[in-house]
Amino acid sequence: MHSVRKKIHPGxxxxxxxxxCLCLFLVLMTNASSPDRLILGTWKExxxxxxxxxxxxxxxxxxxxxxxxxxxxxxAKDLIIHEAEQWRFLPNGTLQLLTRPGSERxxxxxxxxxxxILTMQYDQLLEESYTIxxxxxxxxxxxxxxxIEVRGIAKITFRKIR
Amino acid sequence: xxxxxxxxxSLADNIQLGVLTAFSAGxxxxxxxxxxxxxxxxxxxxxxxxxxxxxxxxxxxxxxVMAWILLFLIGSFVSNFIIINLNRKNAYVAHALPLLLExxxxxxxxxxxxxYYQGTLTETEILVAFMLFAMGLQNGLTASISNFSVKxxxxxxxxxxxxxxxxxxxxxxxxxxxxxxxxxxxxxxxxISYLTGGVMAGVLYKQLEFKVFYIVSLVxxxxxxxxxxxxxFLKLFNRRSRYTSEYKRQPLAPPENExxxxxxxxxx
Numbered sequence: 001m002h003s004v005r006k007k008i009h010p011g012x013x014x015x016x017x018x019x020x021c022l023c024l025f026l027v028l029m030t031n032a033s034s035p036d037r038l039i040l041g042t043w044k045e046x047x048x049x050x051x052x053x054x055x056x057x058x059x060x061x062x063x064x065x066x067x068x069x070x071x072x073x074x075x076a077k078d079l080i081i082h083e084a085e086q087w088r089f090l091p092n093g094t095l096q097l098l099t100r101p102g103s104e105r106x107x108x109x110x111x112x113x114x115x116x117i118l119t120m121q122y123d124q125l126l127e128e129s130y131t132i133x134x135x136x137x138x139x140x141x142x143x144x145x146x147x148i149e150v151r152g153i154a155k156i157t158f159r160k161i162r
Numbered sequence: 163x164x165x166x167x168x169x170x171x172s173l174a175d176n177i178q179l180g181v182l183t184a185f186s187a188g189x190x191x192x193x194x195x196x197x198x199x200x201x202x203x204x205x206x207x208x209x210x211x212x213x214x215x216x217x218x219x220x221x222x223x224x225x226x227v228m229a230w231i232l233l234f235l236i237g238s239f240v241s242n243f244i245i246i247n248l249n250r251k252n253a254y255v256a257h258a259l260p261l262l263l264e265x266x267x268x269x270x271x272x273x274x275x276x277x278y279y280q281g282t283l284t285e286t287e288i289l290v291a292f293m294l295f296a297m298g299l300q301n302g303l304t305a306s307i308s309n310f311s312v313k314x315x316x317x318x319x320x321x322x323x324x325x326x327x328x329x330x331x332x333x334x335x336x337x338x339x340x341x342x343x344x345x346x347x348x349x350x351x352x353x354i355s356y357l358t359g360g361v362m363a364g365v366l367y368k369q370l371e372f373k374v375f376y377i378v379s380l381v382x383x384x385x386x387x388x389x390x391x392x393x394x395f396l397k398l399f400n401r402r403s404r405y406t407s408e409y410k411r412q413p414l415a416p417p418e419n420e421x422x423x424x425x426x427x428x429x430x
Binding site: 119 | 198199200211215220221222223224225226227228229232280281282283284286287290
């Protein structure tokens with residue numbers, strides 16, 4: 001019995017592969033929201049926790065432990081985000097950090113990598129970067145390294161309020 | 163470095179090519195990581211990230227990482243496509259053309275970054291895509307012309323090969339094997355060069371920022387010009403040696419008298 005095989009010109013195979021990849025790319029891009037659009041709006045800090053700690057006697061107890069307000073102030077003392085409770089991301093690249101007493105600090109924000117790094121710049125001098133662990137319509141989770149109380153990764157969770 | 167193809171290459175050719183291209187690859191990778199927080203050549207890492215993003219259902223990131231991987235693939239494809247189609251006509255041009263394309267990508271990123279970059283995510287993703295395409299071109303070229311001996315951005319494979327070679331060198335018969343020793347030299351040279359390039363980029367970036375890509379372009383220009391100058395020298399040398407041999411071959415006297423001259427020489 002003869003098996004009939006149609007020979008396909010390699011050009012069609014290559015073209016088809018590329019067209020398929022392009023279609024998949026376009027479908028994914030048009031149906032998913034880009035991180036720089038998702039992040040726009042006002043976010044309120046909900047919790048500060050330790051995600052991972054290093055070289056600590058009671059590591060298990062500390063992991064996932066909520067960082068209290070006093071410790072939080074200490075950890076963020078030298079950071080741009082010091083005392084900020086609400087973060088307002090504007091489309092022009094400005095991030096307004098609103099603090100409890102009602103003051104406001106404007107910094108420049110941008111996303112890097114595949115949208116997984118949030119960088120902030122203040123006065124062209126200070127630059128900080130935070131890893132975006134989760135970004136949805138309503139929730140934003142940031143990680144950053146700390147070594148104030150213990151050396152490890154702190155996690156800030158936000159909820160979108162506007 | 164670029165002229166010879168596949169099996170006609172010597173170890174020295176491969177080391178020269180490997181060292182210079184690995185140096186530029188190290189520079190590109192570290193500069194891209196510092197500026198854009200993304201790797202330009204760590205395709206294994208990109209596959210891992212792709213899998214992670216798929217598992218999380220982050221479809222935007224899936225599309226971006228998939229496009230980066232695809233561009234690396236296309237870069238390698240274009241490089242080898244140029245080589246296999248132009249190699250018979252002009253090997254030097256066939257091998258230099260992918261590097262010229264790479265320089266074009268690097269300069270595009272350098273110039274755009276220096277004058278127009280606003281720091282938006284879309285810009286970042288596109289510029290990283292350029293870098294991945296450039297690294298695909300370079301890796302495709304070096305792997306193709308060295309018969310897969312030189313892969314300047316594939317440090318996972320390189321470290322694996324080095325581990326295997328070093329374990330083989332625990333036995334005398336392998337230590338005395340010139341081919342294996344040569345391979346170990348080549349791989350070590352590539353690894354050191356890649357690392358040096360990375361450190362250089364990290365140090366230079368503080369002063370130069372996006373201009374660091376001009377330095378990388380310069381390194382690749384050296385690769386191209388080195389061979390070009392050598393080619394010119396070889397042409398000149400060949401012409402001279404041909405002239406000398408033709409001069410030597412010229413009869414000292416008319417043919418009918420040559421026999422008489424020989425006889426006189428023998429008598430003397």
